[in-house]
Amino acid sequence: IKACSKTNNKIENIEMEDSILQIITKLFGNAVKLACPEITDLPIIDISLSGNKPNFGDYQCNSAMALANLYKQLGKKVAPRVIAQQIVEHIQPHPLVNKLDIAGPGFINIFLNKDYVQKYLSAIFESGEVKPPVVKKLKVLVDFSSPNIAKEMHVGHLRSTIIGDSISRLLEYLGHDVMRINHVGDWGTQFGMLIVHLQEKFPDYLIKSPPLSDLQNFYKEAKKRFDEDEEFKKRAYASVVKLQSFEPEHTKAWNLICDVSRKELQKIYDRLDIKLIERGESFYQTRMEQIVKELKTAGFLENDDGREIMWGGGTVPLTIVKSDGGYTYDTSDMAALKQRIEEEKVDWVIYVTDAGQATHFQTIFACSEKVGILKKDKHRVDHVGFGVVLGEDKKKFKTRSGETVRLLDLLDEGLNRSLSKLKEKEREKVLTEEELKTAQESIAYGCIKYADLSHNRNHEYVFSFDKMLEDRGNTAVYLLYAYTRIKSIARNANFTLEKIKQVSQTHAISLDHEKEWKLGKALARFPDVLLKIADDLFMHHLCEFVYEIATTFTEFYDQCYCIERNSSGEIVKINVSRILLAEATAMILERCFYILGLKPVSKM
Numbered sequence: 001i002k003a004c005s006k007t008n009n010k011i012e013n014i015e016m017e018d019s020i021l022q023i024i025t026k027l028f029g030n031a032v033k034l035a036c037p038e039i040t041d042l043p044i045i046d047i048s049l050s051g052n053k054p055n056f057g058d059y060q061c062n063s064a065m066a067l068a069n070l071y072k073q074l075g076k077k078v079a080p081r082v083i084a085q086q087i088v089e090h091i092q093p094h095p096l097v098n099k100l101d102i103a104g105p106g107f108i109n110i111f112l113n114k115d116y117v118q119k120y121l122s123a124i125f126e127s128g129e130v131k132p133p134v135v136k137k138l139k140v141l142v143d144f145s146s147p148n149i150a151k152e153m154h155v156g157h158l159r160s161t162i163i164g165d166s167i168s169r170l171l172e173y174l175g176h177d178v179m180r181i182n183h184v185g186d187w188g189t190q191f192g193m194l195i196v197h198l199q200e201k202f203p204d205y206l207i208k209s210p211p212l213s214d215l216q217n218f219y220k221e222a223k224k225r226f227d228e229d230e231e232f233k234k235r236a237y238a239s240v241v242k243l244q245s246f247e248p249e250h251t252k253a254w255n256l257i258c259d260v261s262r263k264e265l266q267k268i269y270d271r272l273d274i275k276l277i278e279r280g281e282s283f284y285q286t287r288m289e290q291i292v293k294e295l296k297t298a299g300f301l302e303n304d305d306g307r308e309i310m311w312g313g314g315t316v317p318l319t320i321v322k323s324d325g326g327y328t329y330d331t332s333d334m335a336a337l338k339q340r341i342e343e344e345k346v347d348w349v350i351y352v353t354d355a356g357q358a359t360h361f362q363t364i365f366a367c368s369e370k371v372g373i374l375k376k377d378k379h380r381v382d383h384v385g386f387g388v389v390l391g392e393d394k395k396k397f398k399t400r401s402g403e404t405v406r407l408l409d410l411l412d413e414g415l416n417r418s419l420s421k422l423k424e425k426e427r428e429k430v431l432t433e434e435e436l437k438t439a440q441e442s443i444a445y446g447c448i449k450y451a452d453l454s455h456n457r458n459h460e461y462v463f464s465f466d467k468m469l470e471d472r473g474n475t476a477v478y479l480l481y482a483y484t485r486i487k488s489i490a491r492n493a494n495f496t497l498e499k500i501k502q503v504s505q506t507h508a509i510s511l512d513h514e515k516e517w518k519l520g521k522a523l524a525r526f527p528d529v530l531l532k533i534a535d536d537l538f539m540h541h542l543c544e545f546v547y548e549i550a551t552t553f554t555e556f557y558d559q560c561y562c563i564e565r566n567s568s569g570e571i572v573k574i575n576v577s578r579i580l581l582a583e584a585t586a587m588i589l590e591r592c593f594y595i596l597g598l599k600p601v602s603k604m
């Protein structure tokens with residue numbers, strides 16, 4: 001991890017609730033200001049973790065080299081080591097920092113104080129929870145999942161659903177006010193053909209609900225007619241116009257279709273425990289009419305072969321009105337961003353879609369800024385893109401027969417595979433039926449989510465049940481097992497939650513053993529990991545953190561006895577302080593799992 005905070009010339013206050021990186025960055029920022037008064041445009045304070053060698057300290061500041069270059073530009077030759085020395089002399093004493101060392105050409109190694117980390121961990125037991133780092137509360141709208149009604153919800157939408165949910169969970173945990181919006185495609189031209197097909201196939205649709213259980217197939221039929229039959233096509237176009245002017249019979253037909261789709265989608269959201277508010281493109285119809293008028297009047301639109309376009313500075317303009325007078329995906333996103341900023345008064349909008357839509361969103365942002373809807377100093381907007389999902393053959397993810405994979409089938413396969421995995425380990429012999437089912441679901445949905453979240457979302461990723469169900473390496477299965485093992489330590493020592501709370505008041509968590517200290521420091525980085533993700537929205541940092549915690553815990557547990565038994569297996573000694581360290585680890589892991597949308601079980 002790296003802290004990057006632009007420094008101004010003010011000396012900053014260090015607050016009680018600051019995270020480790022925030023404290024170090026402020027300490028060094030302030031020291032640099034005092035140590036280098038000649039430099040007006042101070043560089044970013046560059047702090048990173050210092051590798052694994054104990055004599056390198058825990059963190060390091062690498063700014064002396066950059067400062068030496070700035071002196072050079074002023075015509076002064078100062079060695080980086082001398083600057084490092086100056087910085088160290090100006091560091092104000094702080095309980096977090098135990099010692100500073102200068103190494104090599106001018107690196108400053110920072111050694112943390114055990115007391116500080118101990119206090120961080122004790123606070124978890126004092127409050128009974130892992131408190132999030134303190135941030136300014138914002139109203140955030142996360143636009144995710146957003147499949148198209150009647151068309152298939154495919155693995156790309158599954159990625160959006162998983163990533164968007166996790167980002168929402170993180171921001172909620174940080175205390176923001178989060179709106180989870182499902183911007184479904186419920187208003188496009190495809191509804192013309194769907195409605196006409198419905199009207200002709202089920203003429204009594206207004207009095208009797210048509211059997212639309214197979215919407216996918218219904219869509220295919222309609223599409224076939226649309227492509228082959230010119231007359232049908234004309235009726236379909238006329239039908240869109242009627243729908244968009246809210247003609248009642250068309251609205252009814254549209255509602256019937258949306259309802260069927262909605263029920264199907266809800267099954268997936270329920271299984272994955274994902275909450276969303278549906279607010280599709282249709283919601284913006286009147287707002288689209290409104291914004292088109294405004295853009296016209298203000299002179300932002302340009303006629304291009306009959307269509308009205310708007311430029312946002314890039315190479316592709318937005319199509320605001322098509323030559324037939326209809327609106328587009330671009331129009332709806334302009335109207336939606338205006339609605340979100342001006343009516344919902346959000347501070348931050350996050351869009352989670354495939355990377356292919358990056359240009360679309362960059363242009364939407366640029367045009368909104370041009371019009372004065374989006375103000376970069378007041379609002380934050382992010383397009384969180386992701387790469388395509390591939391099959392194990394590295395080609396586009398398809399079934400064996402070459403069809404798109406139905407998401408419900410995919411989830412079912414996950415359930416089957418996780419059950420066989422549990423049976424392979426003969427878990428059905430030790431778990432009750434209920435416990436087995438909970439474990440099965442936890443593993444199945446957990447591994448699908450985790451496989452997605454643990455990869456850098458910018459890259460394409462290969463969907464492989466075999467890989468995600470491995471119980472080694474950075475997988476959900478490994479981590480869920482690691483968690484149950486950690487939880488079993490206190491259980492085996494007969495420490496109830498109450499007892500843990502009670503002993504935490506009298507016993508300090510010891511960090512004297514090298515492995516205890518390593519684990520303690522890793523745990524204390526939790527707030528910084530969250531702050532980093534809130535900045536760059538890459539959830540895989542959290543997965544890397546969880547994996548590091550699990551492996552660091554194993555190192556600790558291999559070398560540090562928590563419970564000592566005699567040769568006949570009786571407990572002879574309990575190391576209370578280590579049981580507390582294990583419990584703190586479990587509590588932080590629980591938090592991480594929650595943010596990642598995983599449901600840990602205490603037995604599996």
Ligand code: ARG
Binds near residue numbers: 146333
């Ligand atoms: N329905 C779109 C799709 O399937 C995604 C919508 C994303 N949200 C938005 N405001 N454009 O690709």
